[in-house]
Amino acid sequence: MSSAITKSTQPFDQEIVDIVDYVLNFTIESPVAYETAWNCFLDTIGCGLEALEYPACTKLLGPLVPGITFNNGVRVPGTNYELDPVQGAFNIGTAIRWLDFNDTWLAAEWGHPSDNLGAILATADWLSRTGAKKFTVKDVLTAMIKAHEIQGCIALENSFNKVGLDHVVLVKVASTAVVSQMMGLTREETLNAVSLAWVDGQSLRTYRHFPNAGSRKSWAAGDATSRAVRLALIAKAGEMGYPSVLTAKTWGFYDVSFKGQPFKFQRSYGSYVMENVLFKISFPAEFHSQTAVEAAITLQKAMAKAGKSSDDIAKVTIRTHEACIRIIDKKGPLNNPADRDHCIQYMVAVPLIFGRLTARDYEEDVAVDPRIDALREKIICVEDKGYTADYHDPEKRSIANALTIEFTDGSVLGEEAVEYPIGHARRRNEGIPLLIEKFRINLARIFDTPAQDAICAVALDYSTLINTPVDEFMSLLVKK
Numbered sequence: 177m178s179s180a181i182t183k184s185t186q187p188f189d190q191e192i193v194d195i196v197d198y199v200l201n202f203t204i205e206s207p208v209a210y211e212t213a214w215n216c217f218l219d220t221i222g223c224g225l226e227a228l229e230y231p232a233c234t235k236l237l238g239p240l241v242p243g244i245t246f247n248n249g250v251r252v253p254g255t256n257y258e259l260d261p262v263q264g265a266f267n268i269g270t271a272i273r274w275l276d277f278n279d280t281w282l283a284a285e286w287g288h289p290s291d292n293l294g295a296i297l298a299t300a301d302w303l304s305r306t307g308a309k310k311f312t313v314k315d316v317l318t319a320m321i322k323a324h325e326i327q328g329c330i331a332l333e334n335s336f337n338k339v340g341l342d343h344v345v346l347v348k349v350a351s352t353a354v355v356s357q358m359m360g361l362t363r364e365e366t367l368n369a370v371s372l373a374w375v376d377g378q379s380l381r382t383y384r385h386f387p388n389a390g391s392r393k394s395w396a397a398g399d400a401t402s403r404a405v406r407l408a409l410i411a412k413a414g415e416m417g418y419p420s421v422l423t424a425k426t427w428g429f430y431d432v433s434f435k436g437q438p439f440k441f442q443r444s445y446g447s448y449v450m451e452n453v454l455f456k457i458s459f460p461a462e463f464h465s466q467t468a469v470e471a472a473i474t475l476q477k478a479m480a481k482a483g484k485s486s487d488d489i490a491k492v493t494i495r496t497h498e499a500c501i502r503i504i505d506k507k508g509p510l511n512n513p514a515d516r517d518h519c520i521q522y523m524v525a526v527p528l529i530f531g532r533l534t535a536r537d538y539e540e541d542v543a544v545d546p547r548i549d550a551l552r553e554k555i556i557c558v559e560d561k562g563y564t565a566d567y568h569d570p571e572k573r574s575i576a577n578a579l580t581i582e583f584t585d586g587s588v589l590g591e592e593a594v595e596y597p598i599g600h601a602r603r604r605n606e607g608i609p610l611l612i613e614k615f616r617i618n619l620a621r622i623f624d625t626p627a628q629d630a631i632c633a634v635a636l637d638y639s640t641l642i643n644t645p646v647d648e649f650m651s652l653l654v655k656k
Contacts, residue, residue, distance in 0.1 A: 188367050188419040191439055192374070195326055196366045198445040199353045204321050209447035213317040213324075214638055216279055219455060219611050220290040221653070222618035223278045224271035225254045226535065229621060232513075233274040236395055237267045248305040250298045253653035254622040261302040265351075265405045269294025270398030275535045276517050279599075280454040280463040281324075282499070282567070282575060285331035287343035289453060292323035294401035295351035297650070299358050299408075304647040309360065313649055314642035319354045321450045326350040328449030332570075333440040337503070341433060342381035344400040349373045351404030361412050368417025372407045375421050378433050386506065389515040442570065452573065455599030457610045460535045464500035465520045467594035468577035472527040475579055475592050479528070486529045486547055488583045492555040494520065495578040495591070497563040505557045513538035521552040524579070566595075575600070612636065622655060 187193075204210070227233045237252065239245070240263050250264025251257070252271070259267060272278050272294055279290045296319045300311040327343075327350040336343055352373040356366040379400075383392040411417070422429045423438070430438055459469045479485065494500075506519040516522045516538045525548050527533045536542065566574040578593035598607045615635075619628045631652050634640050641649070 186419045188371065188417070189422040191422055192367060192370050192419075194445065195349070195353050195370055196363060198326070199322055199357045200363060200366065202322070202445065204318055204447055206321075206447040206451060209321050209450045210314075210317055210642075211638070212450050212453065213320050214641065215455070215608055215611055216290055216320060216324075216450070216453065217293070217313070217317060218615045218635055219457075220272050220278050220293050221253050222615040223273075223275060224268060225618040225622050226277065227271045227274035228254045230274065230535075232391060233271060233394070236270055239263060248302070250301045250305075251647075251650040251654050253650070254655050256655050259298075261298045262402050262405045262409075264298035264302065265295045266395075266398045266402035267294075268297055268398070269401035270395040273397040274394045275460045276394070276462060277456050277460040277535065280456060281328045281331060281449060282454065282463060282573070283328070283332040284335040284568075285337060285343055285346070286463070286499070286503075287327060287331060287346055288397065289324040289327045289347075289350070289449060290320070291344070291347045291397035292327065292351045292354065292401065293320060294398055295355050295404045296320060296323065296358070297646070298401075299355045299405060300646040301650045303358065304645060309358075311358070311646045312642060313644050313646060315358075316646060317642065319358060321447050322445075323350040323354045324449040324453060325445050325447060326353055328453075329441065329443060329445055330439060332442040334434075337381060339434055340380060340382075341377070342379040342384065342396060344396045345377045345379050347397050348376060348379075348400040348404050348407075351401050352407050355405055356408040356411065359408055359412055361408065364417075365411045365414075367419075368415065369408045369411035371417040371419060371421045372411060372415070373404065374429055375418055376403060376407070377429050383514075384518060386508065386515075389518060390512060391514050393514050393518075452601045454575070454597065454601075455607060455611055457599045457607050457614060459523075459533045460517065460538075461523045461533060462504050462518050462520075463597070464497070464504055464575060465523045465577070466597035466599065467575055468494055468496070468500075468520060468524050468579060469527055469533050470594045470597060471577060471579040471590075471592040472524045473531060473533075475581060475589055476528050476531045478589055479581070480531075482589070484583060484589075486525075486551050488585070489528070489551060489554055489581055490584045491582040492524065492528070492551070493580045493582075494524065494555065494557045495560045495563065495580075495593075496520075496557050497567040497576060498559050499564075499567060500577070501557050501559055507552075510543070516543060519552075520557065521555040522548065524555055525551040528581075573600075627652075627656070 249258030580590035
């Protein structure tokens with residue numbers, strides 16, 4: 177093969193052009209988007225800190241080869257690692273996602289747009305430390321808004337899960353686009369990079385489902401963000417792109433992976449997704465179950481007042497939406513935490529028994545309690561067509577669940593219905609104070625009081641934070 181690469185003369189697919197032109201040219205002007213991005217930034221970092229309490233996560237962190245240190249390397253919050261930007265993105269992205277506690281976007285496809293922060297933060301920190309380009313935290317927030325928008329707008333009308341693909345495909349594409357801009361790639365180089373991300377597009381979601389549900393779902397997004405940084409670097413080095421990667425007959429993404437169907441779009445790229453993103457504030461649970469867990473907590477308190485326990489339950493009915501049934505309505509053995517936090521029966525049984533649902537409740541020492549599996553068998557899901565319609569309605573975007581408990585004595589408790597979870601845009605005023613409290617709790621897991629105070633002095637003051645250099649803020653998050 178010739179050492180010279182011949183540039184293709186064919187035009188890039190319009191879907192790729194739209195992504196690249198949005199990233200390079202669109203100015204974010206929405207104050208709501210920036211305020212929400214600030215909240216998202218804090219919450220996402222906090223989720224990563226909590227994950228550091230779990231050896232299953234920390235065993236994957238650090239340099240790819242033990243002992244390797246990168247000069248002026250990326251810092252990983254809550255650790256003292258200094259890593260190259262590719263491995264830094266993997267570390268940050270993996271910690272963020274590990275406990276399934278960061279933000280969520282639900283539509284035809286679902287996902288967790290803050291997963292992209294792994295690539296964004298690693299790139300900004302690395303470039304700032306090496307002097308290649310200086311970034312403030314506001315630059316990071318801008319990149320977050322755009323990554324959220326790319327991932328979320330594609331997800332609105334296009335179901336990757338229905339063709340067996342995982343949503344981390346969209347993390348890889350969105351992260352590649354925004355970090356290419358951050359690295360200063362030209363428009364042509366950015367087009368090449370995004371096309372390379374689509375070439376990588378086929379990511380099977382088998383690790384999220386029986387019989388293969390497992391812990392890869394906790395590091396898949398970290399892997400996607402690290403790959404995004406790598407692809408941007410490859411494109412920056414002058415590697416060619418693949419203009420018709422989506423539309424090429426027989427061998428393009430649409431024909432190979434999407435049943436020949438082109439993407440559909442509900443809206444052009446702006447700042448809609450960040451403004452309406454969903455936060456997981458109270459429960460580390462797959463988002464389709466959030467309102468069910470909230471209802472279960474309420475009903476458990478009512479049961480206690482009535483002198484009843486889970487032993488008195490004969491049947492629990494969950495009136496829900498179609499996506500919930502398709503993804504987390506699960507019977508049979510649950511083999512690990514990754515299996516349990518994607519089973520609505522488990523996520524409802526635990527609060528009905530204990531009055532809580534925490535990340536620890538997915539671990540083996542809790543799961544062995546025989547009451548949980550006994551109650552799981554009594555919980556059924558039924559679809560409410562109205563709930564399904566409201567789930568897809570862009571003006572509502574509800575994630576409704578309603579629980580009714582029937583007891584062995586014939587009495588009934590409920591129905592307890594929750595249409596919008598605490599992390600929904602419609603409940604921002606109620607949810608944000610709890611989100612800040614969650615951030616403080618997560619800081620306290622890792623840092624002593626003086627370090628917590630120093631971090632909060634910057635992080636909780638918006639005007640201070642957005643003007644803080646990224647490398648300085650990341651240094652505050654180093655575990656001494």
